[in-house]
Amino acid sequence: MPFRTTIAGSLPKPAWLAEPERIFPTWRLEGADLIEAQRDATRIAIGEQQRAGIDTVTDGEQGRKHFVHGFAERLGGVDAAKRQKRGIRGDRYEAVCPTVTGEIRRVAPVHLDEVRFARTLTAGQLKITIPGPMTLVDTVVDEAYGGRRELAFAFARAIREEVADLVAAGVDVVQLDEPAFNVYFDEVAAWGIDALDAALSEVTCTTAVHVCYGYGIPANVAWKANLGERWDQYAHVLPLIAQSGVDQVSIELAGSHVPPDVLLLAGTKTVAIGVIDVASDRVETPDDVAGTIALARRYLPDERIVCSTNCGMAPMRREVAYAKLHSLAEGALLASVGL
Numbered sequence: 026m027p028f029r030t031t032i033a034g035s036l037p038k039p040a041w042l043a044e045p046e047r048i049f050p051t052w053r054l055e056g057a058d059l060i061e062a063q064r065d066a067t068r069i070a071i072g073e074q075q076r077a078g079i080d081t082v083t084d085g086e087q088g089r090k091h092f093v094h095g096f097a098e099r100l101g102g103v104d105a106a107k108r109q110k111r112g113i114r115g116d117r118y119e120a121v122c123p124t125v126t127g128e129i130r131r132v133a134p135v136h137l138d139e140v141r142f143a144r145t146l147t148a149g150q151l152k153i154t155i156p157g158p159m160t161l162v163d164t165v166v167d168e169a170y171g172g173r174r175e176l177a178f179a180f181a182r183a184i185r186e187e188v189a190d191l192v193a194a195g196v197d198v199v200q201l202d203e204p205a206f207n208v209y210f211d212e213v214a215a216w217g218i219d220a221l222d223a224a225l226s227e228v229t230c231t232t233a234v235h236v237c238y239g240y241g242i243p244a245n246v247a248w249k250a251n252l253g254e255r256w257d258q259y260a261h262v263l264p265l266i267a268q269s270g271v272d273q274v275s276i277e278l279a280g281s282h283v284p285p286d287v288l289l290l291a292g293t294k295t296v297a298i299g300v301i302d303v304a305s306d307r308v309e310t311p312d313d314v315a316g317t318i319a320l321a322r323r324y325l326p327d328e329r330i331v332c333s334t335n336c337g338m339a340p341m342r343r344e345v346a347y348a349k350l351h352s353l354a355e356g357a358l359l360a361s362v363g364l
């Protein structure tokens with residue numbers, strides 16, 4: 026069995042759909058034209074993954090402006106028009122965020138139409154990504170709950186309702202994105218894992234959590250440059266995730282200072298290792314990818330390894346991202362020779 030492949034979630038949007046190389050782009054169209062363009066972009070995103078040979082594909086997040094806001098702004102209790110600047114991810118950078126003004130309720134499905142459409146484009150494994158409770162809490166301004174834990178469990182309820190519909194629509198993998206887990210270790214232990222488990226309780230498909238060092242944007246690149254030679258964030262987080270009910274954990278490995286021995290701390294979880302750096306435009310060779318997989322094999326049995334990207338590729342240039350998809354799949358095949 027060759028190593029399985031997937032991507033963290035997002036792919037670049039075409040310039041005719043949205044401003045390129047932005048994490049919070051402006052749409053080029055509106056109304057029915059926008060939906061049609063998003064669907065065309067989804068066809069390309071899934072087609073490019075299939076052409077490269079990626080096993081578990083995503084819709085490339087072509088139907089949402091941003092991986093957190095695209096979900097948060099569609100919930101009741103969130104005022105998307107009341108946008109305020111705040112420091113996020115431990116004040117690593119400032120972001121303009123929507124405001125929680127009342128009780129969080131899922132008033133209608135959020136990504137269901139996108140999943141139903143993506144499902145028609147592939148008979149293979151389909152993954153959907155949704156922001157996790159802690160990352161949602163960390164990407165809104167709260168004027169209603171007064172406590173991060175209470176707000177997190179309110180988001181977890183909304184996620185659970187959404188996930189039930191997406192599983193019924195045929196997704197194979199549900200991944201919650203929790204970059205905030207890499208910042209607030211005490212809160213991950215105190216309530217982050219419980220909120221994650223609450224959001225994914227009774228889910229019948231494969232579940233995953235993605236914990237990363239963020240997109241390759243300047244604020245993150247500068248942050249990483251100050252983390253020293255041995256990034257120990259996962260040493261705090263992985264033992265906690267090991268205690269959760271989630272099936273898979275998706276982490277960054279390629280081109281980073283993540284010490285690979287932290288993989289030993291993932292308990293019995295399957296680990297989607299990042300073998301593609303999203304903070305560099307240099308396209309890894311298949312040999313580079315196979316080398317990163319070989320590193321992970323020192324600490325994980327083959328059956329618990331999935332090969333992925335370090336994070337989403339939304340802000341990258343399209344041709345770079347597509348080239349990286351090919352290296353990911355070819356490198357995973359190369360590493361599989363002799364298995």
Ligand code: ZN
Nearest residue numbers: 237239336337
């Ligand atoms: Zn990420």
